[in-house]
Amino acid sequence: ILTANHVVSGAEEVMVGLGTELRKYKAKKVGTDPGTDVALLKIEEKNLPAIAFANSEKARAGDIVLAIGNPFGLRQTVTMGIISAVGRGGIGIVDYENFIQTDAAINMGNSGGALVDTAGRLLGINTAIFSRSGGNQGVGFAIPANLARDVMQSLREKGRVVRGYIGASVQTLTPELAEAMKLKGEPSGALVGEVTPKSPSEKAGMKTGDVITSVNGKKIGDARELRLMIGSMPPGTKIQIEVNREGQSKIINVELAEMPAGEAEQDTEASPEENAQPEKATVFGGVAVADVTDEIRNALNLSKDIKGAVIAEIDADSPAAKAGLREGDVIQEVNKQPVKNAKDLVAISKRLKPDEKILIRVWSQGRSSFVALEPR
Known part of the structure; x- marks a missing residue:
């Protein structure tokens, strides 16, 4: 039985109800994958009907779909709509996002239910909604069937999902x-x-x-x-x-x-200790930076190989703040020139051209990434 992981995560016991008479079975978790929000369950029963998988790669905006679920405890409810979009991501629900978006009514209790095409084949597993009220507002998301099937096969064979890296x-x-x-x-x-x-x-x-x-x-x-x-x-x-x-x-x-x-x-939240107050220098019109001391290194959980200048203070109205930089970030490079300490950063910033965007490599929240900074 395929369902959404968030429906069963944290549960000590999972019960599955089948049919209009709601025959109840105790389910065993075969495996779960929080990265895609897919879970695979097993019950001891024979001769159960199985759904056929559609090829979700062929799904297109405008296709008619039906969402099946248990909204507000109303069992075996079916709603109809269209596919609004495919390949939706960047929503921040799970790590691997490639959702089918639909306007078929999806509410609390629909999660883990089927999104099917007009031939009754599985196109996706309902997983989330965007809503300001908590109820359906025509923006629902389903895990595509192809992704769910790949995860299911891995969970059946290995009990976990093995991914390339x-x-x-x-x-x-x-x-x-x-x-x-x-x-x-x-x-x-x-x-x-x-x-x-x-x-x-x-x-x-x-x-x-x-x-x-x-x-x-x-x-x-x-x-x-x-x-x-x-x-x-x-x-x-x-x-x-x-x-x-x-x-x-x-x-x-x-x-x-x-x-x-x-x-x-990976998600590291930290800020410099209050008692660590090294000498500061100001760059980029509103960013006070300092050397990375041992105290700051410990407070930010920085490894020895991370070098640069730590942001000690930042003006909320500065271009740097608007670009997403914040206190505790470590500036490692400016325009691909390595920054060893605050003095380095000040020297590099003085050589910058006033009308060109600045490319900054910054360590933040446990990893390094790039930020483009507007010139003042």
Whole structure:
């Protein structure tokens, strides 16, 4: 039995009810995958009807769909709508987002239910809604059937989902970042903010600042597409990654490793200790920076290899704050020039051209990424 992980996560006992008479069965969790919000259950019963899978890759906006579920305890409710969009991501619900969006009424209790096409085949698993009131407002999301089926097979065979891993922290290349990096045309892809030591990416020669533009010849539009593609491949797979490095195209051959446990859930929140008050210098019109002392290194849980200037104070109205920088971030590079300490950063900032965007590499919340800063 396929369902949504958030329906059963944390439950000590799971009961499944079937039919209009609601025959009850105690269910066993075969496996769960919080990264996609899919869970696989098993009950001891024979001769149960099974649903056929549709090819969700063929789903298109405008297709008629039906959502089946248990909204507000009203069993076996069916609602109808259309597919509003496919490939929805960046919503922040789960790690691997590739949702089908629908206006079929989805409410509390629909999660884990089927989204089917007019032939009754499974197109998706209802998982979430966007709502200001808590009720249906015509914006529902379903995990696509193809993704759910891949996860289901992995859970059946291994009890967990095994994902490919390249060992690079990436972000979407925005027009602002592309301009700051002086990339010509209208480039798109996934910008490498950090390469993990001893990872497949490092062994293959990938570098910080590379823009991943395609994998095995398939174009990569943003970081989400790259994450979905790499995560869907088994460890040991050999792939060709095309990168844009300083405006030049390069092909890198990478053999995927297995994603380490917890890699997709990195999240470090910290701020410098109040008693650590090193000498400060001001850069970028409203950003006070300081050297990374041992006290700050401990407070921010910084590894020894992270060098730079820590943001001690920041003006909320400054371009840096508007670009997303905040206190406790560590500035590692400016326009690809390494920053060792606050003095370095001040010297580099004085040489900046007043009318050009500034490309900053910053360590924040446990990982490094790039930020494009508007000149003052």
